Amino acid sequence: MxxxxxxxxxxxxxxxxxxxxxxxxxxxxxxxxxxxxxxxxxxxxxxxxxxxxxxxxxxxxxxxxxxxxxxxxxxxxxxxxxxxxxxxxxxxxxxxxxxxxxxxxxxxxxxxxxxxxxxxxxxxxxxxxxxxxxxxxxxxxxxxxxxxxxxxxxxxxxxxxxxxxxxxxxxxxxxxxxxxxxxxxxxxxxxxxxxxxxxxxxxxxxxxxxxxxxxxxxxxxxxxxxxxxxxxxxxxxxxxxxxxxxxxxxxxxxxxxxxxxxxxxxxxxxxxxxxxxxxxxxxxxxxxxxxxxxxxxxxxxxxxxxxxxxTDRKADETEFAFIDQAIERLITNNMAFQEQQQEHLVIRRQQFLQLLLKGEYEGDKAAWEEERQHFGLSDGHFIVAVLELDHYVQFGLKYNPNDQSLFKFIVSSVTIETAEQHGLKIVSEWVSKNQFVILLISEDGGALEHRMLQLCEQVRSWVEGHLDFTVTIGIGTAAGDEASIGRSYEEAEAAVSRKVTLGLNQIIDAVEVKGKPDGEWFAYLEIIRTVVRQLRLSENEWAGELKRLFGEIAAKRLRKDDVDRLLHYFVFHLEYELEGALPEAIKSFSRDAKPALLAAMESSDTLKQLEAEFAHALGLLSEQIAELSQSRRYNALMREIRDYVAEHFMDPNLSLTLLSDRFQINPKYLSQLFKESIGENFSDFLIGLRIDYAKRLLRDSDVTVQEISDLLGYSNSTSFIRVFKRMVGLSPGQYREEQLKSAGSDAG
Incomplete structure (x- = not known):
């Protein structure tokens, strides 16, 4: 040797x-x-x-x-x-x-x-x-x-x-x-x-x-x-x-x-x-x-x-072969150990982040201190951002699970590398199938929102420029202690949920959307009831009212949860009205229109997509309802009667008796036909027309409540106010005040 x-x-x-x-x-x-x-x-x-x-x-x-x-x-x-x-x-x-x-x-x-x-x-x-x-x-x-x-x-x-x-x-x-x-x-x-x-x-x-x-x-x-x-x-x-x-x-x-x-x-x-x-x-x-x-x-x-x-070493085995075997065993054991440590670290980070976001760390101060030291974090100021994949349904259909995991890994890696380039300390993890949480921690609370905004914008623009999908990021407000991290996370989650009205592929700051009122729900419900009634009666104005509904939602910048809640009520109310007025349309509605509407709510990320899908599905349903209405007995006569009522609804003498004399129909039978054709009793339909006219006067003119009551043929204003409040949920004065506030908010 x-x-x-x-x-x-x-x-x-x-x-x-x-x-x-x-x-x-x-x-x-x-x-x-x-x-x-x-x-x-x-x-x-x-x-x-x-x-x-x-x-x-x-x-x-x-x-x-x-x-x-x-x-x-x-x-x-x-x-x-x-x-x-x-x-x-x-x-x-x-x-x-x-x-x-x-x-x-x-x-x-x-x-x-x-x-x-x-x-x-x-x-x-x-x-x-x-x-x-x-x-x-x-x-x-x-x-x-x-x-x-x-x-x-x-x-x-x-x-x-x-x-x-x-x-x-x-x-x-x-x-x-x-x-x-x-x-x-x-x-x-x-x-x-x-x-x-x-x-x-x-x-x-x-x-x-x-x-x-x-x-x-x-x-x-x-x-x-x-x-x-x-x-x-x-x-x-x-x-x-x-x-x-x-x-x-x-x-x-x-x-x-x-x-x-x-x-x-x-x-x-x-x-x-x-x-x-x-x-x-x-x-x-x-x-x-x-x-x-x-x-x-x-x-x-x-x-x-x-x-x-x-030893079991062969006689002709060289020293290098012996070293090679020893090193190979060492590397194998070390790799297995590192994999196990990495898995433990990932689980530990996920648990740590979940505790921070839920504010449950206070239950075990010692555990919090141990995790804080383990991740190299110090007490100070915090801010949370929630990154959400846009069009996640299409993303899941386009890529297999392995590719989805790869893309998510790329997004998390880019976030970490970008933070390191700017000298920022973050804890980040995928908390759900389409949401990625970024927790920025700094000893200095100055310009914390600006640093998070800069980090998120670089991540968003990188994803847009290098990948086939986009992301929307919501940013919460800064938290001065660990107990406020949960609040910052809730604000970030609420901000990103507003992408349905604000649009995709952007940064949504909780400060920008905080304090913007969602509007009174009765205004949306009123429009929904109008759309459903016009659909049921085969009136073409339903499309304009539907557009107005989505316009109001967009103007108020509602969150995704609120939009889904309103549209679920829309589907429920439409089904309820069809069951009462057009039971023969329920089968086609349950088979075609309802699944299409629910699928649109599930797969659409923007209000524009939702409006297009709803307009298409309801257009097909309107055609089916029109065909069913044409096939009903006395349809033309009932339309003539309805038009007459719509023209003379302000006549205080208008009644079933007057209509039966004019159109030569038994009053009881006319009441039955009215219920079957229009879906409402004559009195409810007449009151609805009068209340709609009263709302227009309250909204667009300065006519007093007493004058409106006289125009509609009520014996006294108290009766009119009681009927109006029962139908609308507000008194005439309250309704006029709400409309003025809404008009002022839109003008501003």
């Missing part, structure tokens, strides 16, 4: 050919391919990327411009708003029209309309005088321009939130005169955030290796820095847009260094040869030094092998 050096020779002769061939190939590839191919490909790739970016940005801006020109065409709603007398409904429609433009194009920061006849400005929130509008200076400047209709250079726009001025934002603006030739009626202004444009551009490139810069027509940077256009790199490409006149510059990060490296020189050849010589010499030196401890280990193993008796 002492005089045997075959091992070191084998190492040397094994390393040298590999080292020589590897270094030679790398040098050849570096100088041949990189010097000749990469420069040309880099320049061409930058040019193609710049053209693509310019085309995409121009296309988006053109689409915004085309849509804006369509809505200002003569005879449209927008021109009516500018030309005709002021009308709240028209104001609301135009505000929705502007909001719809913002919804279609996420680049748009704000849209507002200046009306020349009264110097007022309408945006998505209110109609106000020009003097109170934060961006009034730009409107006044735009009115003096001779050639509007082109995108402006970046400018600072004044912002406001909840009626207070906030930080200015850098935007590019497109303005149109209305009408186009004179602008005598007003001016339409569309603002696009420069930050949104930069973000849009960065989504089309790889920011790690590529740098994108935008310059306006004057050569100034679009990022707000007042400096002229920088000289173009040799590895960069400039594209000037024919539409906006902006310059799009795409270059490789570190381009100056690459330019220097890409120019071939004999210096690199001599440097490569010197590297080979140095590598060979280093290999001899390192191999000699590395062999000494190996030789010592082998001598010890040899002595140990000769001392051990009764």
């Amino acid at each position: 002492k005089g045997n050096n075959h091992y070191i020779r084998r190492m040397l002769f094994s390393y040298l050919p590999i080292l020589f061939i590897t270094v030679s190939v790398l040098i050849f590839i570096f100088f041949s391919v990189m010097n000749q191919l990469y420069v040309r490909n880099a320049i061409q790739a930058n040019r193609l990327t710049a053209e693509y970016v310019a085309n995409m940005v121009d296309s988006s801006l053109k689409n915004i411009s085309f849509d804006a020109q369509e809505i200002i065409e003569p005879g449209g709603t927008l021109q009516k708003f500018l030309d005709e007398p002021s009308d709240r409904l028209l104001d609301y429609q135009v505000s929705n029209l502007l909001s719809g433009l913002m919804v279609r194009y996420g680049l748009i920061d704000s849209v507002y309309l200046y009306r020349a006849k009264d110097d007022r400005v309408l945006d998505q929130s209110a109609l106000r005088p020009l003097g109170q509008f934060p961006d009034r200076d730009y409107i006044l400047e735009s009115l003096e321009r001779a050639y509007p209709g082109v995108w402006s250079s970046p400018r600072l726009k004044e912002n406001e939130y909840l009626g207070k001025r906030t930080a200015s934002s850098l935007v590019t603006t497109l303005g149109f005169r209305v009408p186009r030739n004179s602008g005598s009626l007003g001016y339409l202004i569309i603002n696009v955030k420069v930050a949104s444009l930069n973000s849009f551009v960065n989504q089309m490139i790889d920011p790690k290796i590529t740098e994108a810069k935008l310059y306006d027509a004057q050569g100034l940077s679009m990022d707000g820095e007042s400096k002229p256009e920088a000289p173009k790199s040799k590895l960069g490409a400039d594209i000037v847009s024919d539409y906006t006149g902006w310059t799009y510059r795409i270059s490789i990060k570190g381009g100056q260094l690459l330019e220097f490296l890409f120019h071939g020189s004999t210096v690199w050849v001599w440097l490569g040869i010197g590297s080979i010589v140095f590598a060979i010499g280093s290999t001899f030196y390192v191999a000699r030094r590395s062999y000494k401890p190996i030789e010592s280990i082998m001598n010890r193993i040899e002595r140990f092998s000769s001392a051990v008796k009764g």
